[in-house]
Amino acid sequence: MKNLQLNFKPLMLLLLVGFIFGSCSSEDDSITEEPPQGNNPAIVLDCDYFSQSGNIHLENVPGAPVDYIISCDAKIKGDLLIDAGVIIEFERNAGLIFTDDANYKIEMNGTSAKPIILTGVEKDKGYWRGLLMTSDNPSNIMKHVTVEFAGQVRPGGWGYKGAVIGSWGAIMTFDSCTIQDGQEIGLHWVHYAADLYINNSVFTRNDVPIVTDASHINSIDETSTYQGNVNDYVRIGGNDVDKDITFHNIDIPFYCDGFKPNNAAKRTFTFKPGVTLLMVAGSQIRFNNAFSYQHETIMVGTAEDRITIKGKEDVPGYWKGLVIESDSPLNEIAFLDISDAGQTVGDPNGAIKLESSAFLKIRDVNFINCFEYAMSLNYYYPFHLEYSNLTLDNTPLMFSDWNGAEVTTP
Structure with missing residues (x-):
């Protein structure tokens, strides 16, 4: 598993030694100080990183206001685990694609105190492409995750558009999630996706909050809220139930x-x-x-x-x-x-x-x-x-x- 986490202990030890020796020198000598807490840079993840096989575990980067920046429309070829509190910014037209036939697990476990934030480098509707998933792993879950400022018509001619897209047998549980400020569609669960479960979530400030068909509406229920969009309705396609x-x-x-x-x-x-x-x-x-x-x-x-x-x-x-x-x-x-x-x-x-x-x-x-x-x-x-x-x-x-x-x- 590729486990990304910065280790700042050696750096802090060197800084401490420098401080001790520096205090014994003349007042004119410069003193090396520890960087201000909370200003550490994000780790940039490009397509070369994601092209390697194996599972991915994204942890919090100590002292970084934004943990990761994803710079491309990356294809995931393994399980993806994102820890609570992780913040990821996506560059223009970047995103995540879960389209491998192995149906790897998607697990984003935020909490109410430490939600996972998936957002754009710039806070504009449709700035980044969003998530495209086909994994039918029954353990897939997004819990306390905010997806914002995403949503495009994806290339490839399949008619996929929106911030979060489920297709080709996809299974996902959305628990206490927020999908907001999405261009085109907030959640687009196409008719040949599999199971959709939604609980206690918010869909707001999107062009349309949800587009799906009647076979997927069972969990579009009173536990969630859907108001405040450009078009305040859930769009239901005409496929057979x-x-x-x-x-x-x-x-x-x-x-x-x-x-x-x-x-x-x-x-x-x-x-x-x-x-x-x-x-x-x-x-x-x-x-x-x-x-x-x-x-x-x-x-x-x-x-x-x-x-x-x-x-x-x-x-x-x-x-x-x-x-x-x-x-x-x-x-x-x-x-x-x-x-x-x-x-x-x-x-x-x-x-x-x-x-x-x-x-x-x-x-x-x-x-x-x-x-x-x-x-x-x-x-x-x-x-x-x-x-x-x-x-x-x-x-x-x-x-x-x-x-x-x-x-x-x-």
């Missing part, structure tokens, strides 16, 4: 391309009270795919904390709406405000569509500013619908069949 997911009531909305389950197995979709989703133009959320697995939709708010799903713009038919094709008796929608939904061309065009053999309990739902119908029902197949207290607000009609004809009593 490969696990049970829960939308938590965080302090900003989700901004969503729409999604659907993949074809592998049954999924459960849970929306906690108070959740807000902003939908991309033309998008929809489908609780089905090519095969029926009785996917479960549990979208139950409360009278005090209603769930909101609406278009990013307040335009009737801005997004297509919800599609349910599952006969699970657990499907339930309650205390929901659904706005700006319903496709503007073709039928069916309800804000909520019940496909073949669907089962749904729905109550206390407001259909606001929707294009034509609140709900469209597919009478070509048997379905089960229980409804009560449905309200139209600037939405013309309540029910239609699959061909767009009004239905007064389903």
Whole structure:
């Protein structure tokens, strides 16, 4: 393991001897003094250092306000351990890349009293590239780490951009971390990354705090804060969902391309009270795919904390709406405000569509500013619908069949 730590004991001994002998000389002789504490220089780490194989352990440099300066976009080829209190500054366009197939461990163990700081030599958004990681080591952890002033579009044509990027099977636990002042994206966890765990962290002053897809949202929850960014929303891409997911009531909305389950197995979709989703133009959320697995939709708010799903713009038919094709008796929608939904061309065009053999309990739902119908029902197949207290607000009609004809009593 490459273990970097400066040893100042020999230096201090020489200084002490010099002081003793100097005190016996004439007053005109100069006296060598110990350098002022806290002014020792940082150790510069270049790509030649990182190109060597082996593990890396970065410790505190005694008396140095900044412990290390990294001068290149370095590829890590071993385990990386960074101790509490270490401060690393990155030169322009520098960064760290964890892309080796060996899936080495990433361990940054700061504390609340001694956080690890990863920052730029200059304090400008996007000054350095940030972290790009693909390691799927389940022990990967960043604890009490601040990443700031990073975030670029990385070269290579993969569309990676942001301050901290997870890709190609990456696993990481972010515990009590801060990602701030990031250009492009604070945390970019792409859809083919693996597991993402976030606890008690802060994402602020970034262009966008987090970009990921629905399969990675489970730990984007109320333990962390996400406000104070240029765009205050968590951006959710439109890839198929490969696990049970829960939308938590965080302090900003989700901004969503729409999604659907993949074809592998049954999924459960849970929306906690108070959740807000902003939908991309033309998008929809489908609780089905090519095969029926009785996917479960549990979208139950409360009278005090209603769930909101609406278009990013307040335009009737801005997004297509919800599609349910599952006969699970657990499907339930309650205390929901659904706005700006319903496709503007073709039928069916309800804000909520019940496909073949669907089962749904729905109550206390407001259909606001929707294009034509609140709900469209597919009478070509048997379905089960229980409804009560449905309200139209600037939405013309309540029910239609699959061909767009009004239905007064389903």
